[in-house]
Amino acid sequence: MHPLPYVYASLPVGIKIQCSRCFRFAGITTTWLQKRGRIRSCHPRDKRIYRLPVFTEKFCQAFIEELENFEQSEMPKGRPNSMNNYGVLLNELGLDEGFITPLREKYLQPLTALLYPDCGGGCLDSHKAFVVKYALREDLDLSSHYDNAEVTLNVSLGKEFTEGSLYFAEFRQEPNAIPKYIEVEHVPFYGLLHQGGQMHGALPIASGERWNLIIWMRSSAIRNQRCPMCNREPELVEAEGFGEGFTRSREHRPPQTVDVCSLH
Numbered sequence: 001m002h003p004l005p006y007v008y009a010s011l012p013v014g015i016k017i018q019c020s021r022c023f024r025f026a027g028i029t030t031t032w033l034q035k036r037g038r039i040r041s042c043h044p045r046d047k048r049i050y051r052l053p054v055f056t057e058k059f060c061q062a063f064i065e066e067l068e069n070f071e072q073s074e075m076p077k078g079r080p081n082s083m084n085n086y087g088v089l090l091n092e093l094g095l096d097e098g099f100i101t102p103l104r105e106k107y108l109q110p111l112t113a114l115l116y117p118d119c120g121g122g123c124l125d126s127h128k129a130f131v132v133k134y135a136l137r138e139d140l141d142l143s144s145h146y147d148n149a150e151v152t153l154n155v156s157l158g159k160e161f162t163e164g165s166l167y168f169a170e171f172r173q174e175p176n177a178i179p180k181y182i183e184v185e186h187v188p189f190y191g192l193l194h195q196g197g198q199m200h201g202a203l204p205i206a207s208g209e210r211w212n213l214i215i216w217m218r219s220s221a222i223r224n225q226r227c228p229m230c231n232r233e234p235e236l237v238e239a240e241g242f243g244e245g246f247t248r249s250r251e252h253r254p255p256q257t258v259d260v261c262s263l264h
């Protein structure tokens with residue numbers, strides 16, 4: 001499978017134009033994008049949750065087929081995260097370099113720079129990408145949590161399902177606050193952008209099967225100051241690949257995104 005041509009072809013022309021313009025004209029605002037229908041805010045209270053078209057139906061079907069082939073293979077598989085039992089880590093499929101990294105750099109970051117300038121949206125320099133699967137007799141839902149990310153993209157890839165909306169509360173719930181949730185429906189082939197620190201979860205699906213691509217996008221400039229998971233100055237340990245997106249500057253060497261925080 002060669003995913004990138006599908007992504008490029010599938011992004012609406014408007015989004016492509018906006019992306020290239022975003023680079024040149026920093027003055028374009030979120031309202032400007034919303035008025036022209038390029039993105040939609042998902043709630044009037046403005047929790048900064050946005051819906052946007054990401055992939056074509058054809059691409060999503062091909063992608064799920066590829067993931068099912070991988071699932072049925074004998075290849076070693078890691079769990080996408082501590083909360084999801086079913087799914088695929090995309091770096092295990094070799095999809096970071098040719099697919100997720102250019103998607104983040106060329107298409108998502110121009111938007112996140114406008115939507116989330118205060119939480120690293122303009123300098124997202126690494127990610128963790130995975131696909132999670134919800135089905136009857138497998139994972140049905142996901143309890144409330146926040147992500148190890150500055151900005152998250154969650155794309156509904158299909159297949160057919162009922163119920164299973166996402167719900168969002170406040171930014172990193174205060175321990176004593178009574179959470180007020182809003183529900184946001186998944187629209188097939190569309191993505192939801194939200195801040196990683198916004199408390200959220202997934203309601204149970206009632207039938208069918210749902211696959212979601214999740215990209216946790218990280219900004220070393222933000223998290224190097226304070227780890228988003230333990231809320232402290234990070235103590236770094238070297239890791240492979242992108243690690244958890246922290247960097248440290250070494251003398252005469254450029255910063256590398258290979259570190260994890262050992263405190264959480």
Ligand SMILES: [Fe+2]
Pocket residue numbers: 145146147200
């Ligand atoms: Fe999440």
